[in-house]
Amino acid sequence: MTAIVTGFRNWIMMIMIFAGMMMLASYPLYSVQAILPEEQMADPLDESRARDLAAELRCLVCQNQTVDDSDADFAITIRSIIRDQISTGKSDDDILDFLRQRYGDYILFNPPLNRMTFILWLAPIILLIGGIMLIIITRPKNNPQSMKERGHDR
C-alpha cells in the first residue's frame, strides 16, 4: 500500500519536473535583434512605444515569432505601419484595433479574456488547484492508522 502511494508521489514529482522543463523551454533566453537601424523612429519614446507594440503582436506568416523579432516581409510591414500610425498621433489602442479589425485576436500574443478564450485563461488556475488537491490527498498521514500500516509492511 505504501509503495503504491510513494509511486504516485514520484509520478507527481516527475510531472512537475516535466512541466517545469516545458516552461523553461518556452522562455526566451535570448532575443534576436530584427529591427534595422533605418526602421527606427527619431524620438526614443516613440521608438520604445513601437517596439512594445510589435512585441505584443504575432507575425502571422511565421512559426510563433513576434512581429518585433521576425525578418518576414509581413512583420517588417506591420512594424512600418505601427511607426506610421504613431507619427500621425494614433494611440496604442487605435493601432491594435486597426490590426484586430483585419486579423482578429489571433494577432495578439495576449488574447483578451472572452467567451472563446476563458478555458485558456482558467486552465492554469484549475490545474494549480487540482495539483495542490492531489498532493494533499496523497500525502502520507502521520496518524496511528498509517503507522500501523508501515509496521505491517516491514
Next chain:
Amino acid sequence: MKIRLAFFVPVIIFLLFVVVSFWGLYAITTGQRSTSDIGFSMQGQTIPDIALASLDQHGQINANAPLDLADWQGKAYAINVWASWCPPCRAEAPAIHQLSKSLPVLGINQRDKPQDAMAFLDQFGNPYQQIGVDPDGKASIAIGVQALPETLIIAPDGRVILHHRGPVFANELHGSIRDALNTLGIDQ
C-alpha cells in the same frame, strides 16, 4: 482499490496528452487544419478605401491614373493580390481568368518589379481591369491580406462578400466563389 485507481490517473493523463498531440499533428499533416489559418478575415466587413499608383499596359507606374477603390463604389468587383515571385499565384492564374469573366477583377501587385509583373502577364495573360502597385505591402495590410495570393469579392455597397486566403482553384470557383457570386446575383 481506490489508491490503485489513483495510481493510474497520471498514466491516463499522459496517454490523453499523447492522443491529443498526435491528433493535432495528424490534422495539420493531412491538411485538415493549416498552421497559417488564422480563422479570421475581412469577410462581412467594409473594404477600406485604398488608392494606389497603377501599372499600365506598357509596364509604367502611373500615379496620375491610380487604382482607387472609391471609384468602384456602387459596383461588384473582385480584388486579387498577386506577385510574379509567388508560385501559387502562377497556379491560380487560370482560375482568376475564369473569375474575370463573371465580374471585374482588380489586381494588386505586391512587392514586385514592373518588368517581372509584365513578364508574368505576358506569360499567363492579363485578367485585370486595373492593376495597382503595392511596393511596400502596406496597402495589402490595409485590406487585411496575410500572405499571397488572396482574393476578395466586394459587393456594390463595399461589403466584403468573400475573403479567400490562398490560391483559387476549380474547387473554390465551384464552391465559395460561386456562392458569393450567387449572393450578388451574378451567374458564373
